[in-house]
Amino acid sequence: MQNYPNNKKLKLRLFGTFSAEWSGGSKLDIRSTKLRALMALLATAPNMKRTRSWLQDKLWSLSGQELGRASLRRGLSDLKRAIGSDFELLFDISHDDVALNSDVIEFVGAPSEGEFLEGINIPETGFTNWINDQRLKPPQLSSELEYFMPSESSGILPAVAVLPFLQSFNLEGDNILGDMLAEEVSRALSKSQLIDVISHLSSRNLNMRLLNLADVRRALNVEYVIHGSYRQDGERFHLDADFLDAESGRIIWSRQFSARMSDFLNGGQEIVADISRQIGQSILSTSIELATSKPLPEVASHALLVSGVSLMHRLKLASFARARPLIEEIIRKSPKHASLYAWLGKWYVLSVQQGWSHDIEKDCQIASDCTARALDLDPENSFSLAVDGLVQNNLLKEFNTALQRFDRAVDLNPNDALAWLLKGTLHAFVDEGEKAVSYTERARILSPLDPYKYYFESLSATALIANKQFAEGLLLVESSLRENKSHTSSLRAKIVALQGLGRNQEANDTAIKLLNLEPNLTITGYLEKHPAAGFKTGQEWAYALKEAGIPET
Known part of the structure; x- marks a missing residue:
């Protein structure tokens, strides 16, 4: 699927009266109630993709299989005429599936502004059941921790x-x-x-x-x-x-x-x-299927957590945005589990690092509040210590505190792969490449299963690059990008490795990809935010990014 220019988004309003409006102000004229519903069904799907048979069941089951299939084809043709030349970029259609391009969809509005898909009621059993479920537990757009309500504690892992x-x-x-x-x-x-x-x-x-x-x-x-x-x-x-x-x-x-x-x-x-x-x-x-097929209060805790963490680490904006309500829901169910607050804190760290935060100062504070609450509940939880170290290192630049957190985490649990990984990354940032490689290699030996293998490979590559092992770092970061091509930190590491190997044209090409994902990236901004900026390593990386074409300001 092709990408839109970064300044063009389709703003979907699903609470109150449905609307679809381009960021430039022009509205999509979608008059058919079923076609509005079709857009909503796709927009609320995992990865914004539904099978044709699922859509037919929800919107045209009364027509029978053959007529339902024809009605869906006709509906897509009507949308194509209404949208015009942008249709091919907005939709991805195959023989079996229909999908929206999640990179250009932006949700606007909130439950306080009206009922979910207000006024859209279609006399099809499948759609009626679906819309009733959505209205019973509408998508959550806020994340204030003070709204968490205690509930009975239960097992939180499968x-x-x-x-x-x-x-x-x-x-x-x-x-x-x-x-x-x-x-x-x-x-x-x-x-x-x-x-x-x-x-x-x-x-x-x-x-x-x-x-x-x-x-x-x-x-x-x-x-x-x-x-x-x-x-x-x-x-x-x-x-x-x-x-x-x-x-x-x-x-x-x-x-x-x-x-x-x-x-x-x-x-x-x-x-x-x-x-x-x-x-x-x-x-x-299986967890993602469970978590996205029914109202969140009915989803088992283990499915909420696993699907939330999985979607969080996909680092596509639509999937990433869906992760937070899942983690928040399990916190409502099990508010005394320390690791849940740590996972939520990590969500905010990734949001800031990916350039998706609309209020960096606020999100840094929420991340810090989450990990502080996790440690209040269990000061000896190695995972919570590791994530708090991540917050201290990457967001607050409190290196001594971060190192204390990582050291305590690995003392408590020598097999905590994430703690070793983040400890190694800190040493990479502060010009201690040899230690960084040693610790991140240990982390990879201990590394957990998917969904974040790419994360371990990316940070291990960062350690190798900090130690001037550019060829080895490039191999790892390319493997990481095959798993998650949207990880901006990996793209920055790849640029530095390519520059270190003298492969300047490839570095320039990678910089273009990075700017497509992070259009506001500048060298000045990078140095202001990156924890390594005050060290030789950070200065060298900034120079490599500049040489590859990242603008100064």
């Missing part, structure tokens, strides 16, 4: 049980390999800040006694279970694994994994990493 894998055709025999594999997968998953893993001993003791999935769920109180069997084939073994929703019994996926026996027994972790990664990705996608 719980997973990894049952020992059984040997095919020998279910009562020796399963040492399957037991070892399950234990390693459990250890890998436990490194994530977003997953609770039932201890291997608990899962192991239940496996041979409880054959019923409902019994496993009741005994372990888990949302997800992975189990399966393996067979040996000479020097290799093949694992057939099923990943299940423990409540419904639904098989989320059923896949085969293979490895050399000697590689696994000698410490090779490729198969473990592959299984763990696919579990993590499935939990993320």
